[in-house]
Amino acid sequence: MTSIILVVATRLIFPLMLMFSLFLLLRGHDAPGGGFVGGLMAASAFALFALATSVTRARDALRRSTFRLIGIGLLFAFVSGLPGLFAGSPFLRALWTSTELPVIGKLSSVLLFDTGVLLVVVGVTLTIVFAMAEADEEEEE
Amino acid sequence: MLNAVLAAFVLAFAAPLVARHMPRQVGTIAALLPAGIFVWLLNQAEMALGPGVVERWPWSPLPGVALTFRLDGLSLLMALIISGVGALILFYAGAYMHGQAQAGRLYALLLAFMASMLGLVLADNLIALFVFWELTSITSFLLIGWHFQEERSRAAALQALIVTGGGGLALLAGFVLIGLVGGTWEIAELSAQAGTLQDSVVYLPILLLLWLGAASKSAQFPFHFWLPGAMVAPTPVSAYLHSATMVKAGVYLLARLSPALGGTSEWSLLFMVTGLVTLLLGGWLSLKQNDMKRMLAYSTVSSLGLLVTLLGLGTKLATEAAALYLLAHALFKGALFMVAGAIDHATGTRDLRRLRGLAGALPTSALAAGLAGLSMAGLPLLAGFAAKEFIYEAALFSGGGVWILTLLLLAGNVAFVVVAQQMTLRIFAGASLSFESFHAPAIPLWLAALVPGALGLALGLLPDVTATLAGAAARAIYGAPVTIHLFVLPGSVTPMLLLSALTIAAGILLYRRRVQLEPWLNWLDQGARLGPEGAFQRLVEGLPHFAARVTALQQNGRLRSYVLWIVGxxxxxxxxxxxxxGGPGLPANLLVRLSDLRFHELILVLVILAGLASVMLANTLMTLIVSLGVVGIGTAIVFILFGAPDLAMTQFSIETLGVILFVLVLYRLPGVVRLSPRRTVLRDSILTGLAGAVITLMILIITDLPLVSPLKTWFAGASEPLGHGHNVVNVILVDFRAIDTLGEITVLGIAAIGIFALLKLRPGRKVAEGKDGP
Amino acid sequence: MLPILIPFLMAILSIINWGNRVLHRFLALAGSVGLLFAALALLTTVNEQGILSSNIGDWPAPFGIVLVADLPAAIMILMAAIVGLAVLVYATASMDKGRERFGYYPLILLLLMGMCGAFLTGDLFNLYVWFEIMLIASFALLALGGSRAQLEGSVKYFALNLLVSAFMLTGIGLLYGMTGSLNLAALAQTLRAAGPEQPVTTVAIFFMIAFGIKAAMFPLYFWLPASYHTPPVAVSAIFAGLLTKVGVFALIRVFTLLFVQDTAWTHGLLLAGAALTMLSGVLGAMAFDDIRRIFAFHIISQIAYMVLGLALFVPMALAGTIFYMVHHILVIVSLFLVSGLIARAGGSYFKAQLGGLYGTRPLLALLFLVPALSLSGVPPLSGFWAKLTLLRVTLAQELWLVAAIALLVGLLTLFSMVRIWLSAFWGPPGPAAASVTPMRAGERRALYGSTLALVTLTLALSLFAGPAFELAERASEQLLDPAGYIAAVLGEGS
Amino acid sequence: MEVALAIVIGALYAAGLYMMLRRSMVKLIAGLVLLGYASNLLIFVVSRLTRARPPLVPEGAQGIAEPFADPVPQALILTAIVIGFGLQAFALVLVRRAYQAVNNDDLDQVTASDRPDLQQ
Incomplete structure (x- = not known):
C-alpha cells in the first residue's frame, strides 16, 4: 500500500524536517518560532516516517518510548527551574552563560526549558498518532 | 461530674470486651459504675441542695460553647434517677440478656446512653446540653433497632430518630436564637436575664422551637406515636430510656428553662394545652392495649403530658407537684416495666388476655408490681399519693379555669388507676394458668423491680427525705426558694383527698366495666392511627418518590439539557x-468605530462567518471538519493581520494536526444526522443568539474604555535587557510566565497518558505484561 | 513551591519509567508523604510569619507570576496532602492491575499538583492553567478503564467542564481588557478603584458561573452525579473530597478579593444559589439506590453550606466555611472509602442488595456511622460545629428561610444516611453477600487502615474543634482583609 | 475592525453553544472547538488591536516603539491554544470510545449513568 515515492521522499525530507525543527527552537527567542512549533515539526517528521513505513519502524527510529520523551521533556523543564531554587531565588529563575557558542547562541536555562517543551510536544503527538494507528490496526483484525 | 460522664463512656467501650470474657457477670459489673455514681451523688447532695456544685472545663469548640456542669436540686434529682435506675437496669439486663448474641453491645449502648443522659442533666451550657441531647437520640435509635433483622424494629427506630432528630434541630435553632438574644449560652446567666428574653421579638419563635424539641423528645401530642413504637426494643431499654429517663429529657428541659422563659401567658397556654391533650390521649389509648409494654408506654405518654401540664401551669404548687411526680413516676413505671419484662421472660408472652393468676408462680414480681401499682394509683403511704395530692392542690389553686383543669386532670388520673389494676389484679390475681415453657426468673429479674417498688413505699414513709429532694428540684424550676411540707397520712379531709378518693373509685369502676368500653376505645384508636402517625408514614414513604421525580426532571441524562440549564x-x-x-448601555460611536474596517478584513470576516454557517448546517462529517478548518484558519489570519505571527504559526500547525486527528479518529462514526425537531432548533437558536449578542456587547463596551496596560509596556522594555530575547511573546512564554508553559506541557503530557489509556486499556481485554509499552 | 514540585517530580519519574507498577506505587506514596510534610511545613510557616509570596522566575510582582501562600491556601494544601496519601494507600490494595499499569498513580500525583497550584497561585491566568491540569488529569482518571458507564459519565463531565474553561477564559479576557492586569493583588487594587462605567459586576457573573459549575452548585451541577459513581472508589474518593472544593475555593478567592463592589447583589445571588443547591442536592440523594450516587448528591448539598458561609460574608461565617471544607473533605472521602469497603464486604454498592453488616462487620459499621453522622451534623462531631457556626450567622442576619432550609436539609441528610444504615447494616443479609471473597491480611490493613485514619482525623477535628476553628478564624480574617494580601504580593505601601 | 470582530466572536460563541446543544457527539466536539476559537479571539480583541506591529524588539534596540501589539494576550492565547489542543485530542478519542461502547452517536442515548430509578 505504501508507495515508493512516499518512502523515497520521506527519506529525503525526514532529516530536513528535523533540522528545521531545531532551527525553529533556537531562533524562537528572537523571532517567531520556539519549542512548541519546533516540536510539532519534529513530530510531523516521525509521523510521516510512520506513514511511509510502519509504526514499528518509526518507533525504532525514535529509539525511545514516547512516554519516556514526555517524561524527559518535563524533567528538562523541571530541572531548568532548579538552579534558581538552589541559589536561593525562586523557582524558574533564568540563568545565562556569558559565552556565546556558534549556531546555538548563549546557553541558558531558558533554552533547556524550551527544549523540554519540544520534547514533550514530540512525545505527546507521537503517542497519540502511534496509539491511534495501532488501535486501528487492532480493530481491523 | 465530667469524670462520671467520661467514665461511663469509657466503660461503654470496654463492655463488649467484658461481655466476651465474663458473660455471666457482665451485667453486675456494668451496674457497679452507675451505683458508684449514685453513691457519689448522694455524697454531693448537701452541696447540691445548698448552693449547687459548678464545674468548668477548658474545652470550647466554638466561641460561647463551654463544658460547664452544674449540680443543683433539679439535676441532682434527675441524676439520681438516671444512675439509680441505670444500676438496676444493668443488673436486670445481665439476667435478661444472658446468652443472647452480641449482648455486649447492649451494655455498651446502655452505658453510652447513661453517660449522655447524665451529661444532659448536668450541663449548664445550652449547646453542651444539646450535644448530649442528640447523643441520647442516637443511642436510643440504636437500641430501639436492637432486633435489627426485623422490619418492625427498623421502622420503629427510624420513626423515633426522625421525630426526635427533627425536634432536636428545631431546638437547636431555638438555642441559637436564645444565644443571640441573651448573648450567652450559659443557662445560669440566661436565668438571670429572663426579661431580655421574654421581651425580645423572637420570644414566640423561641418558644415554638423549644416546644418542637421538648414535645418530640417527651412524646407529646402530636409526636407521641414514636414511643409506643419504641417498645420493640428489649425490655431493659424500654424501662430505662423510654419510661424513666430519656423521655423525661423534654420535661427536664422545660423545667430547666422555665426560670428564663417561663411564667408568660404564651408559655402556659402552649404547654398546658399540649400537656392536657397528651395526658388524656395517652390515658385513653392506654386503656385499650392488650400488650403490657404498649399499655405502659401509652401510660408513660400520659404521665409525660401531666408533667408538661404542670410545668406549663408554672405556679409554685405546680412545680412542687411536678418534682414529686417526676420522682414517683420514675420509680413505679421503672418497676412495672421490669415486671412486665420478667413476665415476658418467664411465660413468653406480654398479652394481657393470656395472663392470669401469676401470683403463685411469681410471688416476688407480684410484690414489686403491687407496690408500684399502689404508688401509681396514688394510694396513701406511697410516693405517688403525695404527688397526686399536690397535683390536685395545684389545680385547685391555679386561678382561672379551675374546674375544667381539675376535671381534666382527674380524668387523666383515672386512667392511671385503671392501668395500675391491669398490671396487678388482672395478671396476678385469680386462678393460675399453665404455660408450656414456663421457667422461673433469675434473681435480678425480680429483685431489680422490687427495689424501686419498695423505694416508692420508703419515700412515702419518709416524707422529710422526699420533701427535701423534691423541694430542691422545685426551687430550681420555680427560681425562688420552695419548701415542701409532706405527711405520711393526711390529718384532715381536704378537697384534694376527696379528689384522690374519687379518682380511685372511678378507676375501679372503669376497670370493672372495661369490656363494655371497648367499642369506644377502638374507635378513638383508629383516629389516632390515621392522624399524626399516618401522616409521618406517608411522608417517609412519599419523600423518596417525590425526590426521584424532582431529580429526574433535572438529572435526565441528556447532556444538551444540562448545557441548556447552564446557558440559561x-x-x-x-x-x-x-x-x-443597571446594565451597561450600548456604546454610542459604533458606526465611527466600524468605519475603520478595511476591505480585505471585511472579506476575512465574511469568510469566517460563512465557515461558521457551514459548520452549523453541515450534514456530512467531511463538510463539518473542513468548515471548522476554515474558521480556524480565518482566526489564524486575524492573528497575522494584527501583529501576532507566533500565534498564527501555532494556530496553523494545530489546525492541520487537528484536522488530521479529526479524520483519523472519527472516520468510523456515522454521518452527522439532524435529530432535533424544529421547535428545539428554534429555541436553541434564540438562546444561543442571545448569548452571542451578550458577548458582542461586552466586547464593544470594554474596548470602548481606555486601557492602560502596565504589563505590555514593562514586558516590551524588559524583554531584551533582562530576558535576553527579541521575541517578546517567546520570552514571556519561556521566562516571564514560564510556569504557565510548564503547566501547558504538563496538560499535554496528561492528555497523552489519557488518550493512550483510553485506546489501549479496555474492559475485558487482557493486558499482557510488557506488551503495553508505548 | 514545594507542594507543587514534589508530586510533579514523582510523576515525571513515573512517566519516564512507564509500566513499572511497583515503582509507580512507591513513587506515588513517596510523593504524597513528601507532600504531606511540605504542606505541614508550609502551614506552620504561614501561621507564624503571615502570608508568604514567591515571585516565580524572580520577576517583580504584577509582571511575573506569583505564588501566594495564605492560611486558607495552606490549609487546603494540607487537606489535599492528607486525602492524597489516604487514597493512595487505599488504592494499593484496591486498584486493578490494568489501571495501575496505565498511569493511575502519576495521574493522581498530577491531580494533586494541579490542586496545589490552584490553591497557591496569585495570577488569574495561571489559575486557569492549574485548573486545566486538574481537569485533564481528572478526565484521564475518570475514563481510565473504559467501561461503558465510565465513558458515558466522562462525556458529560468533559463537555460541562470545558464549558467552565470557556467561561473562565472569557472572564479572564474581559478582566484583562478592562484593567490590563492578571495578578490577583493588582486586580484587587484596580477593581476597587473602578468607576461605575466598568462592567465589573457583569464580569463577576462569568466567574460565578464558571466556578459555580466547578463547585457543583444548582443548577449547574449535573456533571457530578453523572460521573462520580462510575470510576473505582480510589478515584471517586479523591474527586469527591477535593475537586469541588477547588471550585469553592476559587469562588471564595475571587468573591473576597476581586468582586466586592456590589456584595448585596453578588453575594445575595450566591445565597439564593446556596439555598437551592442544598435542597436539590439532598433530594437527589434520596432518589438513588447506589450508595456512591447517594454520597455524590450529598457532596452537592454540602457544598452549598460552604457557599452559604461565603455569601453571608462576615468573618465568623467565612471561618465556618473554611472549617466546613476541612470537615467535609475528611468526611466525604471517608464515606467514599467506606462505600468501597461495603462493596467489598457485602458484594454490592446497592442498598437493596445489602444487609446485616452491623452484625457481621461491627468495625465497618462504626467506620460508616461516624462520618455519616458527622455529615448530617450530629453533635459532637465536626459537622455539627460547622453547621452551628453557619446557623448562628444566618439567624443573626435574620435570614429565617435560609436557616430553616439549612436545618431541614440537615434532617433530610440524616434521613438519607439512616436509610443506608437500615438497609445495608441492619436487616437480613443481602443477596449480594454470596459473591464475597475473604480479604487478605495486607488488603485489610491497607483498606481499613486508610479509612480508619481518616475517621480518626474526623474525630480529632470534632474533639479539637476549638483550636481548628481558631485557625479557620484567622484564615477568614486574611480573606476579608485584602490589604494584607495585596501588601504581601506587591510590597508594603502599594 | 473591533466592531466587526466583536460580531464575529459573538457569532462564534452562539454557534459553539448551539452545537453543544445538539444531540450528536461529533457536533458536541465541534461546539467545543468553536468555543475555543471564540474565547481566544475574545482575549485577543478585548486587549485592543494593533495592525501589523508584532512585539519584536528590533536588533540592537532596548525596547519597542509604540504602537505595537500587546504581547501578553498573545502569550496567554498561545498557552490556551495548546491546552485546547490537548483537550480536543482527548475529547476526540473519548467520543470515539464512547461511540464504540454505546454504538450510537446520539447523546440522548447516553443516559445509562445518571437517571434516578423511578421504580424505587
Whole structure:
C-alpha cells in the first residue's frame, strides 16, 4: 500500500524536517518560532516516517518510548527551574552563560526549558498518532 | 461530674470486651459504675441542695460553647434517677440478656446512653446540653433497632430518630436564637436575664422551637406515636430510656428553662394545652392495649403530658407537684416495666388476655408490681399519693379555669388507676394458668423491680427525705426558694383527698366495666392511627418518590439539557443583574468605530462567518471538519493581520494536526444526522443568539474604555535587557510566565497518558505484561 | 513551591519509567508523604510569619507570576496532602492491575499538583492553567478503564467542564481588557478603584458561573452525579473530597478579593444559589439506590453550606466555611472509602442488595456511622460545629428561610444516611453477600487502615474543634482583609 | 475592525453553544472547538488591536516603539491554544470510545449513568 515515492521522499525530507525543527527552537527567542512549533515539526517528521513505513519502524527510529520523551521533556523543564531554587531565588529563575557558542547562541536555562517543551510536544503527538494507528490496526483484525 | 460522664463512656467501650470474657457477670459489673455514681451523688447532695456544685472545663469548640456542669436540686434529682435506675437496669439486663448474641453491645449502648443522659442533666451550657441531647437520640435509635433483622424494629427506630432528630434541630435553632438574644449560652446567666428574653421579638419563635424539641423528645401530642413504637426494643431499654429517663429529657428541659422563659401567658397556654391533650390521649389509648409494654408506654405518654401540664401551669404548687411526680413516676413505671419484662421472660408472652393468676408462680414480681401499682394509683403511704395530692392542690389553686383543669386532670388520673389494676389484679390475681415453657426468673429479674417498688413505699414513709429532694428540684424550676411540707397520712379531709378518693373509685369502676368500653376505645384508636402517625408514614414513604421525580426532571441524562440549564442560568443572572443593578448601555460611536474596517478584513470576516454557517448546517462529517478548518484558519489570519505571527504559526500547525486527528479518529462514526425537531432548533437558536449578542456587547463596551496596560509596556522594555530575547511573546512564554508553559506541557503530557489509556486499556481485554509499552 | 514540585517530580519519574507498577506505587506514596510534610511545613510557616509570596522566575510582582501562600491556601494544601496519601494507600490494595499499569498513580500525583497550584497561585491566568491540569488529569482518571458507564459519565463531565474553561477564559479576557492586569493583588487594587462605567459586576457573573459549575452548585451541577459513581472508589474518593472544593475555593478567592463592589447583589445571588443547591442536592440523594450516587448528591448539598458561609460574608461565617471544607473533605472521602469497603464486604454498592453488616462487620459499621453522622451534623462531631457556626450567622442576619432550609436539609441528610444504615447494616443479609471473597491480611490493613485514619482525623477535628476553628478564624480574617494580601504580593505601601 | 470582530466572536460563541446543544457527539466536539476559537479571539480583541506591529524588539534596540501589539494576550492565547489542543485530542478519542461502547452517536442515548430509578 505504501508507495515508493512516499518512502523515497520521506527519506529525503525526514532529516530536513528535523533540522528545521531545531532551527525553529533556537531562533524562537528572537523571532517567531520556539519549542512548541519546533516540536510539532519534529513530530510531523516521525509521523510521516510512520506513514511511509510502519509504526514499528518509526518507533525504532525514535529509539525511545514516547512516554519516556514526555517524561524527559518535563524533567528538562523541571530541572531548568532548579538552579534558581538552589541559589536561593525562586523557582524558574533564568540563568545565562556569558559565552556565546556558534549556531546555538548563549546557553541558558531558558533554552533547556524550551527544549523540554519540544520534547514533550514530540512525545505527546507521537503517542497519540502511534496509539491511534495501532488501535486501528487492532480493530481491523 | 465530667469524670462520671467520661467514665461511663469509657466503660461503654470496654463492655463488649467484658461481655466476651465474663458473660455471666457482665451485667453486675456494668451496674457497679452507675451505683458508684449514685453513691457519689448522694455524697454531693448537701452541696447540691445548698448552693449547687459548678464545674468548668477548658474545652470550647466554638466561641460561647463551654463544658460547664452544674449540680443543683433539679439535676441532682434527675441524676439520681438516671444512675439509680441505670444500676438496676444493668443488673436486670445481665439476667435478661444472658446468652443472647452480641449482648455486649447492649451494655455498651446502655452505658453510652447513661453517660449522655447524665451529661444532659448536668450541663449548664445550652449547646453542651444539646450535644448530649442528640447523643441520647442516637443511642436510643440504636437500641430501639436492637432486633435489627426485623422490619418492625427498623421502622420503629427510624420513626423515633426522625421525630426526635427533627425536634432536636428545631431546638437547636431555638438555642441559637436564645444565644443571640441573651448573648450567652450559659443557662445560669440566661436565668438571670429572663426579661431580655421574654421581651425580645423572637420570644414566640423561641418558644415554638423549644416546644418542637421538648414535645418530640417527651412524646407529646402530636409526636407521641414514636414511643409506643419504641417498645420493640428489649425490655431493659424500654424501662430505662423510654419510661424513666430519656423521655423525661423534654420535661427536664422545660423545667430547666422555665426560670428564663417561663411564667408568660404564651408559655402556659402552649404547654398546658399540649400537656392536657397528651395526658388524656395517652390515658385513653392506654386503656385499650392488650400488650403490657404498649399499655405502659401509652401510660408513660400520659404521665409525660401531666408533667408538661404542670410545668406549663408554672405556679409554685405546680412545680412542687411536678418534682414529686417526676420522682414517683420514675420509680413505679421503672418497676412495672421490669415486671412486665420478667413476665415476658418467664411465660413468653406480654398479652394481657393470656395472663392470669401469676401470683403463685411469681410471688416476688407480684410484690414489686403491687407496690408500684399502689404508688401509681396514688394510694396513701406511697410516693405517688403525695404527688397526686399536690397535683390536685395545684389545680385547685391555679386561678382561672379551675374546674375544667381539675376535671381534666382527674380524668387523666383515672386512667392511671385503671392501668395500675391491669398490671396487678388482672395478671396476678385469680386462678393460675399453665404455660408450656414456663421457667422461673433469675434473681435480678425480680429483685431489680422490687427495689424501686419498695423505694416508692420508703419515700412515702419518709416524707422529710422526699420533701427535701423534691423541694430542691422545685426551687430550681420555680427560681425562688420552695419548701415542701409532706405527711405520711393526711390529718384532715381536704378537697384534694376527696379528689384522690374519687379518682380511685372511678378507676375501679372503669376497670370493672372495661369490656363494655371497648367499642369506644377502638374507635378513638383508629383516629389516632390515621392522624399524626399516618401522616409521618406517608411522608417517609412519599419523600423518596417525590425526590426521584424532582431529580429526574433535572438529572435526565441528556447532556444538551444540562448545557441548556447552564446557558440559561448564565443569561438569567446577567439579565437580572442588568435589570436590577443597571446594565451597561450600548456604546454610542459604533458606526465611527466600524468605519475603520478595511476591505480585505471585511472579506476575512465574511469568510469566517460563512465557515461558521457551514459548520452549523453541515450534514456530512467531511463538510463539518473542513468548515471548522476554515474558521480556524480565518482566526489564524486575524492573528497575522494584527501583529501576532507566533500565534498564527501555532494556530496553523494545530489546525492541520487537528484536522488530521479529526479524520483519523472519527472516520468510523456515522454521518452527522439532524435529530432535533424544529421547535428545539428554534429555541436553541434564540438562546444561543442571545448569548452571542451578550458577548458582542461586552466586547464593544470594554474596548470602548481606555486601557492602560502596565504589563505590555514593562514586558516590551524588559524583554531584551533582562530576558535576553527579541521575541517578546517567546520570552514571556519561556521566562516571564514560564510556569504557565510548564503547566501547558504538563496538560499535554496528561492528555497523552489519557488518550493512550483510553485506546489501549479496555474492559475485558487482557493486558499482557510488557506488551503495553508505548 | 514545594507542594507543587514534589508530586510533579514523582510523576515525571513515573512517566519516564512507564509500566513499572511497583515503582509507580512507591513513587506515588513517596510523593504524597513528601507532600504531606511540605504542606505541614508550609502551614506552620504561614501561621507564624503571615502570608508568604514567591515571585516565580524572580520577576517583580504584577509582571511575573506569583505564588501566594495564605492560611486558607495552606490549609487546603494540607487537606489535599492528607486525602492524597489516604487514597493512595487505599488504592494499593484496591486498584486493578490494568489501571495501575496505565498511569493511575502519576495521574493522581498530577491531580494533586494541579490542586496545589490552584490553591497557591496569585495570577488569574495561571489559575486557569492549574485548573486545566486538574481537569485533564481528572478526565484521564475518570475514563481510565473504559467501561461503558465510565465513558458515558466522562462525556458529560468533559463537555460541562470545558464549558467552565470557556467561561473562565472569557472572564479572564474581559478582566484583562478592562484593567490590563492578571495578578490577583493588582486586580484587587484596580477593581476597587473602578468607576461605575466598568462592567465589573457583569464580569463577576462569568466567574460565578464558571466556578459555580466547578463547585457543583444548582443548577449547574449535573456533571457530578453523572460521573462520580462510575470510576473505582480510589478515584471517586479523591474527586469527591477535593475537586469541588477547588471550585469553592476559587469562588471564595475571587468573591473576597476581586468582586466586592456590589456584595448585596453578588453575594445575595450566591445565597439564593446556596439555598437551592442544598435542597436539590439532598433530594437527589434520596432518589438513588447506589450508595456512591447517594454520597455524590450529598457532596452537592454540602457544598452549598460552604457557599452559604461565603455569601453571608462576615468573618465568623467565612471561618465556618473554611472549617466546613476541612470537615467535609475528611468526611466525604471517608464515606467514599467506606462505600468501597461495603462493596467489598457485602458484594454490592446497592442498598437493596445489602444487609446485616452491623452484625457481621461491627468495625465497618462504626467506620460508616461516624462520618455519616458527622455529615448530617450530629453533635459532637465536626459537622455539627460547622453547621452551628453557619446557623448562628444566618439567624443573626435574620435570614429565617435560609436557616430553616439549612436545618431541614440537615434532617433530610440524616434521613438519607439512616436509610443506608437500615438497609445495608441492619436487616437480613443481602443477596449480594454470596459473591464475597475473604480479604487478605495486607488488603485489610491497607483498606481499613486508610479509612480508619481518616475517621480518626474526623474525630480529632470534632474533639479539637476549638483550636481548628481558631485557625479557620484567622484564615477568614486574611480573606476579608485584602490589604494584607495585596501588601504581601506587591510590597508594603502599594 | 473591533466592531466587526466583536460580531464575529459573538457569532462564534452562539454557534459553539448551539452545537453543544445538539444531540450528536461529533457536533458536541465541534461546539467545543468553536468555543475555543471564540474565547481566544475574545482575549485577543478585548486587549485592543494593533495592525501589523508584532512585539519584536528590533536588533540592537532596548525596547519597542509604540504602537505595537500587546504581547501578553498573545502569550496567554498561545498557552490556551495548546491546552485546547490537548483537550480536543482527548475529547476526540473519548467520543470515539464512547461511540464504540454505546454504538450510537446520539447523546440522548447516553443516559445509562445518571437517571434516578423511578421504580424505587
Amino acid at each position: 442560568t448564565w443569561l438569567l443572572l446577567l439579565g437580572l443583574t442588568w435589570a436590577l443593578r
